[in-house]
Amino acid sequence: MAGRVQPRQLAFALPHAESFTRDDFLEGPANAAGLALVERWPDWPNRVMLLIGPEGSGKSHLAAIWAEQSGARSTSAHVLTPAEVPVALATGALVIEDLKSKDIDERALFHLLNLAREDGAFVLMTARSAPTEVELRDLRSRLRAIPTVQLLPPDDHLFRALVVKFCADRQLAVDEAVVSYLASRIERSYAAARRAVELLDSEALRLGRPVTRALAAELFRGND
Structure with missing residues:
Protein backbone atom coordinates (compact mmCIF):
# COMPACT_ATOMS: atom_id res chain seq x y z
CA MET A 1 0.00 0.00 0.00
CA ALA A 2 1.40 3.35 -1.02
CA GLY A 3 2.37 5.73 1.77
CA ARG A 4 -0.21 8.29 2.68
CA VAL A 5 0.63 11.79 1.55
CA GLN A 6 0.29 14.28 4.35
CA PRO A 7 -1.86 17.25 3.39
CA ARG A 8 -0.01 20.56 3.25
CA GLN A 9 -1.27 23.14 5.70
CA LEU A 10 -2.27 26.39 4.05
CA ALA A 11 -1.40 29.74 5.59
CA PHE A 12 -4.16 32.29 5.21
CA ALA A 13 -3.29 36.00 5.17
CA LEU A 14 -5.62 37.26 7.86
CA PRO A 15 -5.91 40.96 8.65
CA HIS A 16 -3.98 42.10 11.71
CA ALA A 17 -5.14 45.11 13.67
CA GLU A 18 -2.50 47.76 14.21
CA SER A 19 -3.09 50.42 16.81
CA PHE A 20 -2.36 54.04 15.89
CA THR A 21 -2.79 55.53 19.36
CA LEU A 151 11.87 60.68 9.97
CA LEU A 152 15.16 58.79 9.88
CA PRO A 153 16.03 55.07 9.63
CA PRO A 154 15.73 53.26 12.99
CA ASP A 155 18.64 52.85 15.36
CA ASP A 156 19.31 49.44 16.94
CA HIS A 157 17.07 50.01 19.97
CA LEU A 158 14.10 51.19 17.91
CA PHE A 159 14.63 48.43 15.35
CA ARG A 160 14.42 45.74 18.02
CA ALA A 161 11.35 47.39 19.52
CA LEU A 162 9.71 47.39 16.09
CA VAL A 163 10.26 43.65 15.69
CA VAL A 164 8.67 43.04 19.09
CA LYS A 165 5.72 45.34 18.26
CA PHE A 166 5.07 43.75 14.87
CA CYS A 167 5.09 40.34 16.53
CA ALA A 168 2.70 41.57 19.24
CA ASP A 169 0.37 42.97 16.57
CA ARG A 170 0.15 39.42 15.21
CA GLN A 171 -0.09 37.87 18.68
CA LEU A 172 3.23 36.10 18.21
CA ALA A 173 5.22 35.28 21.34
CA VAL A 174 8.94 35.73 20.67
CA ASP A 175 11.95 35.70 22.95
CA GLU A 176 15.13 37.76 22.90
CA ALA A 177 16.93 35.10 20.84
CA VAL A 178 14.56 35.62 17.90
CA VAL A 179 14.79 39.40 18.11
CA SER A 180 18.59 39.36 18.33
CA TYR A 181 18.89 36.96 15.40
CA LEU A 182 16.69 39.11 13.16
CA ALA A 183 18.47 42.29 14.22
CA SER A 184 21.79 40.82 13.08
CA ARG A 185 20.56 39.25 9.83
CA ILE A 186 18.11 41.56 8.08
CA GLU A 187 18.34 45.06 6.69
CA ARG A 188 17.82 47.63 9.41
CA SER A 189 14.74 49.34 8.03
CA TYR A 190 11.10 49.63 9.04
CA ALA A 191 9.89 47.80 5.95
CA ALA A 192 12.38 44.94 6.39
CA ALA A 193 11.32 44.41 10.00
CA ARG A 194 7.66 44.22 9.00
CA ARG A 195 8.34 41.82 6.11
CA ALA A 196 10.46 39.56 8.32
CA VAL A 197 7.73 39.24 10.94
CA GLU A 198 5.11 38.61 8.24
CA LEU A 199 7.27 35.79 6.83
CA LEU A 200 7.86 34.28 10.28
CA ASP A 201 4.14 34.37 10.99
CA SER A 202 3.07 32.79 7.69
CA GLU A 203 5.73 30.07 7.79
CA ALA A 204 5.06 29.21 11.43
CA LEU A 205 1.38 28.81 10.56
CA ARG A 206 2.09 26.78 7.43
CA LEU A 207 4.49 24.44 9.21
CA GLY A 208 2.57 24.27 12.47
CA ARG A 209 5.61 25.43 14.44
CA PRO A 210 6.21 28.12 17.04
CA VAL A 211 8.26 31.19 16.15
CA THR A 212 11.73 30.32 17.43
CA ARG A 213 15.32 31.21 16.65
CA ALA A 214 15.63 27.91 14.80
CA LEU A 215 12.77 28.85 12.48
CA ALA A 216 14.22 32.32 11.97
CA ALA A 217 17.61 30.75 11.12
CA GLU A 218 16.00 28.53 8.49
CA LEU A 219 14.28 31.48 6.86
CA PHE A 220 17.05 34.08 7.03
CA ARG A 221 20.26 32.04 6.98
CA GLY A 222 20.94 33.32 3.49
CA ASN A 223 21.29 36.84 4.92
CA ASP A 224 24.47 35.92 6.80
Whole structure:
Protein backbone atom coordinates (compact mmCIF):
# COMPACT_ATOMS: atom_id res chain seq x y z
CA MET A 1 0.00 0.00 0.00
CA ALA A 2 1.40 3.35 -1.02
CA GLY A 3 2.37 5.73 1.77
CA ARG A 4 -0.21 8.29 2.68
CA VAL A 5 0.63 11.79 1.55
CA GLN A 6 0.29 14.28 4.35
CA PRO A 7 -1.86 17.25 3.39
CA ARG A 8 -0.01 20.56 3.25
CA GLN A 9 -1.27 23.14 5.70
CA LEU A 10 -2.27 26.39 4.05
CA ALA A 11 -1.40 29.74 5.59
CA PHE A 12 -4.16 32.29 5.21
CA ALA A 13 -3.29 36.00 5.17
CA LEU A 14 -5.62 37.26 7.86
CA PRO A 15 -5.91 40.96 8.65
CA HIS A 16 -3.98 42.10 11.71
CA ALA A 17 -5.14 45.11 13.67
CA GLU A 18 -2.50 47.76 14.21
CA SER A 19 -3.09 50.42 16.81
CA PHE A 20 -2.36 54.04 15.89
CA THR A 21 -2.79 55.53 19.36
CA ARG A 22 -0.19 57.73 21.06
CA ASP A 23 0.48 55.02 23.66
CA ASP A 24 1.42 52.54 20.95
CA PHE A 25 3.87 54.83 19.17
CA LEU A 26 7.48 53.67 19.57
CA GLU A 27 9.71 56.66 20.30
CA GLY A 28 13.34 57.01 19.37
CA PRO A 29 15.89 59.48 18.01
CA ALA A 30 14.84 58.54 14.46
CA ASN A 31 11.30 59.85 14.88
CA ALA A 32 11.78 62.44 17.63
CA ALA A 33 11.35 65.40 15.27
CA GLY A 34 8.07 64.03 13.90
CA LEU A 35 6.67 63.33 17.35
CA ALA A 36 7.69 66.79 18.54
CA LEU A 37 5.85 68.35 15.60
CA VAL A 38 2.64 66.50 16.43
CA GLU A 39 2.83 67.19 20.15
CA ARG A 40 3.48 70.92 19.87
CA TRP A 41 0.47 71.56 17.63
CA PRO A 42 -1.01 74.14 17.15
CA ASP A 43 2.29 75.91 17.78
CA TRP A 44 3.70 75.05 14.34
CA PRO A 45 6.20 77.11 12.34
CA ASN A 46 3.67 77.02 9.50
CA ARG A 47 0.04 75.90 9.26
CA VAL A 48 0.98 73.51 6.46
CA MET A 49 3.70 70.96 7.23
CA LEU A 50 5.29 68.09 5.32
CA LEU A 51 6.34 64.89 7.13
CA ILE A 52 8.69 62.68 5.12
CA GLY A 53 10.35 59.36 5.86
CA PRO A 54 11.00 55.86 4.52
CA GLU A 55 8.33 53.19 4.14
CA GLY A 56 6.94 52.08 7.49
CA SER A 57 8.68 54.83 9.47
CA GLY A 58 5.53 55.90 11.32
CA LYS A 59 4.21 58.71 9.13
CA SER A 60 0.65 57.37 9.15
CA HIS A 61 0.84 56.66 12.88
CA LEU A 62 1.94 60.22 13.64
CA ALA A 63 -0.70 61.59 11.28
CA ALA A 64 -3.35 59.55 13.10
CA ILE A 65 -2.20 60.89 16.46
CA TRP A 66 -2.40 64.44 15.15
CA ALA A 67 -5.80 63.84 13.53
CA GLU A 68 -7.14 62.59 16.85
CA GLN A 69 -6.08 65.70 18.73
CA SER A 70 -6.86 68.23 15.99
CA GLY A 71 -10.09 66.78 14.62
CA ALA A 72 -8.50 66.53 11.19
CA ARG A 73 -10.02 64.63 8.33
CA SER A 74 -7.76 62.32 6.32
CA THR A 75 -7.47 61.68 2.61
CA SER A 76 -5.01 60.10 0.20
CA ALA A 77 -3.22 62.50 -2.10
CA HIS A 78 -4.08 60.52 -5.24
CA VAL A 79 -7.87 60.77 -4.71
CA LEU A 80 -8.01 64.52 -4.06
CA THR A 81 -10.03 66.45 -6.66
CA PRO A 82 -10.80 70.19 -6.91
CA ALA A 83 -14.47 69.61 -6.10
CA GLU A 84 -13.60 67.80 -2.85
CA VAL A 85 -11.26 70.49 -1.50
CA PRO A 86 -13.84 72.55 0.47
CA VAL A 87 -15.26 69.43 2.12
CA ALA A 88 -11.79 68.11 2.94
CA LEU A 89 -10.99 71.32 4.81
CA ALA A 90 -14.36 71.58 6.54
CA THR A 91 -12.98 70.88 10.03
CA GLY A 92 -10.10 73.30 9.66
CA ALA A 93 -7.51 70.50 9.74
CA LEU A 94 -6.57 67.88 7.17
CA VAL A 95 -4.14 64.99 6.72
CA ILE A 96 -3.01 64.29 3.14
CA GLU A 97 -1.31 60.90 3.01
CA ASP A 98 1.28 59.55 0.57
CA LEU A 99 2.04 62.60 -1.52
CA LYS A 100 3.69 61.54 -4.77
CA SER A 101 4.41 63.85 -7.69
CA LYS A 102 3.08 61.49 -10.36
CA ASP A 103 -0.17 60.62 -8.55
CA ILE A 104 -1.55 64.02 -7.59
CA ASP A 105 -4.05 66.31 -9.26
CA GLU A 106 -1.82 69.38 -9.18
CA ARG A 107 -4.64 71.87 -9.58
CA ALA A 108 -6.58 70.26 -6.73
CA LEU A 109 -3.57 70.43 -4.42
CA PHE A 110 -2.84 74.04 -5.40
CA HIS A 111 -6.49 74.95 -4.76
CA LEU A 112 -6.32 73.22 -1.38
CA LEU A 113 -3.17 75.04 -0.29
CA ASN A 114 -4.68 78.37 -1.31
CA LEU A 115 -7.95 77.70 0.50
CA ALA A 116 -6.12 76.46 3.59
CA ARG A 117 -4.18 79.73 3.71
CA GLU A 118 -7.36 81.79 3.25
CA ASP A 119 -9.22 79.86 5.96
CA GLY A 120 -6.29 79.50 8.36
CA ALA A 121 -6.61 75.72 8.23
CA PHE A 122 -3.92 73.27 9.31
CA VAL A 123 -2.65 70.66 6.83
CA LEU A 124 -0.23 67.80 7.53
CA MET A 125 1.06 66.05 4.41
CA THR A 126 3.06 62.81 4.43
CA ALA A 127 5.41 61.47 1.78
CA ARG A 128 8.43 59.21 1.42
CA SER A 129 10.33 62.14 -0.06
CA ALA A 130 9.59 65.74 -0.91
CA PRO A 131 7.74 66.00 -4.25
CA THR A 132 9.99 67.51 -6.92
CA GLU A 133 8.53 66.58 -10.31
CA VAL A 134 5.67 69.06 -10.29
CA GLU A 135 4.63 70.69 -13.56
CA LEU A 136 2.50 73.53 -12.18
CA ARG A 137 5.04 76.25 -11.42
CA ASP A 138 3.01 78.00 -8.72
CA LEU A 139 2.41 74.69 -6.94
CA ARG A 140 6.09 73.79 -7.18
CA SER A 141 6.98 77.09 -5.56
CA ARG A 142 4.38 76.62 -2.84
CA LEU A 143 5.57 73.10 -2.00
CA ARG A 144 9.19 74.23 -1.74
CA ALA A 145 8.17 76.81 0.86
CA ILE A 146 6.48 74.27 3.14
CA PRO A 147 8.60 73.34 6.21
CA THR A 148 9.65 69.69 6.19
CA VAL A 149 10.17 67.33 9.12
CA GLN A 150 12.08 64.14 8.39
CA LEU A 151 11.87 60.68 9.97
CA LEU A 152 15.16 58.79 9.88
CA PRO A 153 16.03 55.07 9.63
CA PRO A 154 15.73 53.26 12.99
CA ASP A 155 18.64 52.85 15.36
CA ASP A 156 19.31 49.44 16.94
CA HIS A 157 17.07 50.01 19.97
CA LEU A 158 14.10 51.19 17.91
CA PHE A 159 14.63 48.43 15.35
CA ARG A 160 14.42 45.74 18.02
CA ALA A 161 11.35 47.39 19.52
CA LEU A 162 9.71 47.39 16.09
CA VAL A 163 10.26 43.65 15.69
CA VAL A 164 8.67 43.04 19.09
CA LYS A 165 5.72 45.34 18.26
CA PHE A 166 5.07 43.75 14.87
CA CYS A 167 5.09 40.34 16.53
CA ALA A 168 2.70 41.57 19.24
CA ASP A 169 0.37 42.97 16.57
CA ARG A 170 0.15 39.42 15.21
CA GLN A 171 -0.09 37.87 18.68
CA LEU A 172 3.23 36.10 18.21
CA ALA A 173 5.22 35.28 21.34
CA VAL A 174 8.94 35.73 20.67
CA ASP A 175 11.95 35.70 22.95
CA GLU A 176 15.13 37.76 22.90
CA ALA A 177 16.93 35.10 20.84
CA VAL A 178 14.56 35.62 17.90
CA VAL A 179 14.79 39.40 18.11
CA SER A 180 18.59 39.36 18.33
CA TYR A 181 18.89 36.96 15.40
CA LEU A 182 16.69 39.11 13.16
CA ALA A 183 18.47 42.29 14.22
CA SER A 184 21.79 40.82 13.08
CA ARG A 185 20.56 39.25 9.83
CA ILE A 186 18.11 41.56 8.08
CA GLU A 187 18.34 45.06 6.69
CA ARG A 188 17.82 47.63 9.41
CA SER A 189 14.74 49.34 8.03
CA TYR A 190 11.10 49.63 9.04
CA ALA A 191 9.89 47.80 5.95
CA ALA A 192 12.38 44.94 6.39
CA ALA A 193 11.32 44.41 10.00
CA ARG A 194 7.66 44.22 9.00
CA ARG A 195 8.34 41.82 6.11
CA ALA A 196 10.46 39.56 8.32
CA VAL A 197 7.73 39.24 10.94
CA GLU A 198 5.11 38.61 8.24
CA LEU A 199 7.27 35.79 6.83
CA LEU A 200 7.86 34.28 10.28
CA ASP A 201 4.14 34.37 10.99
CA SER A 202 3.07 32.79 7.69
CA GLU A 203 5.73 30.07 7.79
CA ALA A 204 5.06 29.21 11.43
CA LEU A 205 1.38 28.81 10.56
CA ARG A 206 2.09 26.78 7.43
CA LEU A 207 4.49 24.44 9.21
CA GLY A 208 2.57 24.27 12.47
CA ARG A 209 5.61 25.43 14.44
CA PRO A 210 6.21 28.12 17.04
CA VAL A 211 8.26 31.19 16.15
CA THR A 212 11.73 30.32 17.43
CA ARG A 213 15.32 31.21 16.65
CA ALA A 214 15.63 27.91 14.80
CA LEU A 215 12.77 28.85 12.48
CA ALA A 216 14.22 32.32 11.97
CA ALA A 217 17.61 30.75 11.12
CA GLU A 218 16.00 28.53 8.49
CA LEU A 219 14.28 31.48 6.86
CA PHE A 220 17.05 34.08 7.03
CA ARG A 221 20.26 32.04 6.98
CA GLY A 222 20.94 33.32 3.49
CA ASN A 223 21.29 36.84 4.92
CA ASP A 224 24.47 35.92 6.80
